[in-house]
Amino acid sequence: FAAVDNFRYQLEIQNAVNTIAVIILFVLLFRIFAGTAMHPHTGVLVGTVMTAFLDLHHFFILFMLINCLFAFTATWVFGPERIDFQDFRSSLNTQFSMLLGMDLPEGYDEDPLLVAYVVSCTVIIFFFMLNFLLAVVVEGYMKVREQIQLNEAEFEFFTDLFFTLEAKVKGVMNNWPRKRDLAVKLRRMFVKRICATHLRVQGLDVKGTVDMFNHYARYKALQCAPPEWKGAFYNYDRTDHL
Numbered sequence: 001f002a003a004v005d006n007f008r009y010q011l012e013i014q015n016a017v018n019t020i021a022v023i024i025l026f027v028l029l030f031r032i033f034a035g036t037a038m039h040p041h042t043g044v045l046v047g048t049v050m051t052a053f054l055d056l057h058h059f060f061i062l063f064m065l066i067n068c069l070f071a072f073t074a075t076w077v078f079g080p081e082r083i084d085f086q087d088f089r090s091s092l093n094t095q096f097s098m099l100l101g102m103d104l105p106e107g108y109d110e111d112p113l114l115v116a117y118v119v120s121c122t123v124i125i126f127f128f129m130l131n132f133l134l135a136v137v138v139e140g141y142m143k144v145r146e147q148i149q150l151n152e153a154e155f156e157f158f159t160d161l162f163f164t165l166e167a168k169v170k171g172v173m174n175n176w177p178r179k180r181d182l183a184v185k186l187r188r189m190f191v192k193r194i195c196a197t198h199l200r201v202q203g204l205d206v207k208g209t210v211d212m213f214n215h216y217a218r219y220k221a222l223q224c225a226p227p228e229w230k231g232a233f234y235n236y237d238r239t240d241h242l
Helices: 002-038 044-051 053-078 088-099 112-150 157-174 179-187 196-202 206-216 236-241
Strands: none
Touching (some): 044 053, 053 112
């Protein structure tokens, strides 16, 4: 019996390890999902969920309430006669199968009450509730999409990735100040436009100043003057794009 007890103990340890591994995997998936919000385009899914979170919250409350009411009714009416409605859990499983478009209850067309239940459950839960959910998600997506289109500081994901790495390499080679520190100092100047001479205040040499100025001159989000103006001035109100 000692060998059997040891075998059971090893099985319990293995099950515990598997459970912990599954939890860790779900945490990693959630972190990856949340990490996509680092860029506006890849963060559309996260942005949609966050924008429509309040509506989704109330939708799922209503959805669970209606499902439970249908399951309770089906268990009470059909439970004594049908195994697929023998208890509350079985009724919920049957409704979930119907929701996914799987098999309907066997022989449902032979019982008028069961026909009424199937039709009402399908119409209310499938046609109405799922279309409400789709409307909520689409509305949230459109709001996020509108915000992305108004964002002047972002490009396509790989383009932004290349520009970020390029700015990092140039910053190290030319001893550029940190972007956040530079933006804070430029805001404190209280000027409407920023030109290359303002960057000299930050302790950069002539080459570093010119390289930094020319680098950020490519971004339309930082420009406030028409292209024909010489000097490529920048609006200090937009230094947050740095």
